Amino acid sequence: xxxTIRNKLLAGFSGVLLLMAIVAAIGIYSVFSLRKxxxxxxxxxxxxxxxxxxxxxxxxxxxRRIVGYLADVKKVGAKAARDTYLDEAxxxxxxxxxxxxxxxxxxxxxxxxEKFQKIVTSVAVYEKALxxxxxxxxxxxxxxxxxxxxxxxxxSADQLHDNAEDGEAVGRDAAQTSQEDIVRTSQxxxxxxxxxxxxxLLLGMGMSFTLARAILNPVDHxxxxxESVSMGNLDVSVKRYSEDEIGDLADSFSRMVAAVKYFxxxxxxxxxxxxxxxx
Amino acid sequence: xxxxDSVLAVAKTYMGPAAESxxxxxxxVGLKTEAANLTKAQFKxxxxxxxxxxxxxxxxxxxxxxxxxxxxx
Numbered sequence: 001x002x003x004t005i006r007n008k009l010l011a012g013f014s015g016v017l018l019l020m021a022i023v024a025a026i027g028i029y030s031v032f033s034l035r036k037x038x039x040x041x042x043x044x045x046x047x048x049x050x051x052x053x054x055x056x057x058x059x060x061x062x063x064r065r066i067v068g069y070l071a072d073v074k075k076v077g078a079k080a081a082r083d084t085y086l087d088e089a090x091x092x093x094x095x096x097x098x099x100x101x102x103x104x105x106x107x108x109x110x111x112x113x114e115k116f117q118k119i120v121t122s123v124a125v126y127e128k129a130l131x132x133x134x135x136x137x138x139x140x141x142x143x144x145x146x147x148x149x150x151x152x153x154x155x156s157a158d159q160l161h162d163n164a165e166d167g168e169a170v171g172r173d174a175a176q177t178s179q180e181d182i183v184r185t186s187q188x189x190x191x192x193x194x195x196x197x198x199x200x201l202l203l204g205m206g207m208s209f210t211l212a213r214a215i216l217n218p219v220d221h222x223x224x225x226x227e228s229v230s231m232g233n234l235d236v237s238v239k240r241y242s243e244d245e246i247g248d249l250a251d252s253f254s255r256m257v258a259a260v261k262y263f264x265x266x267x268x269x270x271x272x273x274x275x276x277x278x279x
Numbered sequence: 280x281x282x283x284d285s286v287l288a289v290a291k292t293y294m295g296p297a298a299e300s301x302x303x304x305x306x307x308v309g310l311k312t313e314a315a316n317l318t319k320a321q322f323k324x325x326x327x328x329x330x331x332x333x334x335x336x337x338x339x340x341x342x343x344x345x346x347x348x349x350x351x352x
Contacts, residue, residue: 254337255291255294256295258337259298261335262294262300
């Protein structure tokens with residue numbers, strides 16, 4: 001493609017448009033990236049928090065059932081107390097296990113997974129302590145052993161409660177971490193956009209400067225030559241700076257100067273020969 | 280296109296409207312012939328004359344270029 005002024009301008013404008021498209025693409029990417037981060041933050045943090053709260057609720061419900069069982073087992077008998085309270089308590093414990101497993105799966109990193117893994121472990125301890133209480137009550141063991149088993153159960157319930165509270169904190173922390181991710185991503189996007197914009201601006205300025213020089217230098221030269229010729233000085237050298245329209249103009253001007261020089265010399269020769277011929 | 284016309288076409292790109300008169304003078308003075316009678320065999324001699332004479336009106340590199348183009352016809 002010939003480097004004409006039209007082509008140079010086209011290339012310059014295309015370059016600027018390309019840079020603008022890149023900046024726009026980065027902007028769009030950043031917006032979608034931020035939206036995704038925000039959705040992730042809401043989803044993961046919220047889910048972990050909700051799971052931990054549900055665990056607390058199931059834990060309280062299970063404890064309420066066990067307290068009821070312990071209070072009524074001697075009045076209504078083991079089987080009736082089991083039917084009324086223990087089946088429900090077992091269901092609650094199973095729910096806690098399921099929720100804790102789910103939280104382990106969705107936790108975003110190892111540290112948070114470990115917290116929920118502790119809930120899984122404490123549920124197992126809790127279940128064992130519950131079975132010990134039930135066994136000691138139903139097998140008619142001495143009051144001291146029943147009390148010891150009940151204390152162990154209460155301790156395990158407290159442990160489960162503490163671990164569930166840690167889980168809640170982890171949920172909040174996950175949301176917070178995601179918020180920090182969003183801030184980091186947005187800052188990165190802003191800096192990236194600013195960087196690309198500055199780069200685009202510098203490249204645009206460079207291209208404009210180069211383009212202006214490519215056009216103005218030959219024009220300045222032609223102007224100087226034309227002024228010189230207009231003042232009667234034909235001993236000028238017309239340079240062809242570029243292969244564009246201005247280069248063609250320089251060639252035309254060069255031809256014109258050569259023709260004027262030639263005709264002037266021819267006229268001078270004719271004038272000097274005329275007196276000899278008696279003209 | 281006659282031999283002269285092809286030489287004139289080349290000369291015009293360097294000398295413009297003076298090309299015709301310039302070539303005519305080179306043929307008369309250098310080759311002792313009329314431009315209309317110019318033959319291809321005379322192109323090399325003409326090119327040598329053109330190179331020397333054209334330097335008075337155009338830059339040396341351009342004069343050399345014109346001479347080479349005429350010689351190559």
